[in-house]
Amino acid sequence: MDDKVSESSLEMKAMIEKAIEDHVITRDEYDQIIHIATKDGYLDRHEQALLRELQQMIEDKVVKFVMK
Secondary structure, eight states: OOOOOOHHHHHHHHHHHHHHHHTEEEHHHHHHHHHHHHTTSOOOHHHHHHHHHHHHHHHTTSSEEEOO
16 A cells, blocks of 8 residues: 555645644635545545544634635
8 A cells, every 4th residue: 555645635734734723714725625635536545534634623613614
């Protein structure tokens, strides 16, 4: 199994880290993260983990989802 982290995973991670720092994620940022994850047609395990983590932070209100 290949454990290499994809470029899209790194890009997603940077965006998610920014949301954590700001404690806010906008609809546009969330949509962009989803686009990055799905643009190659394959959701690798790193991308899946990042999306699960982001969703959990939104549910736990660690990161506030705002419509802007």
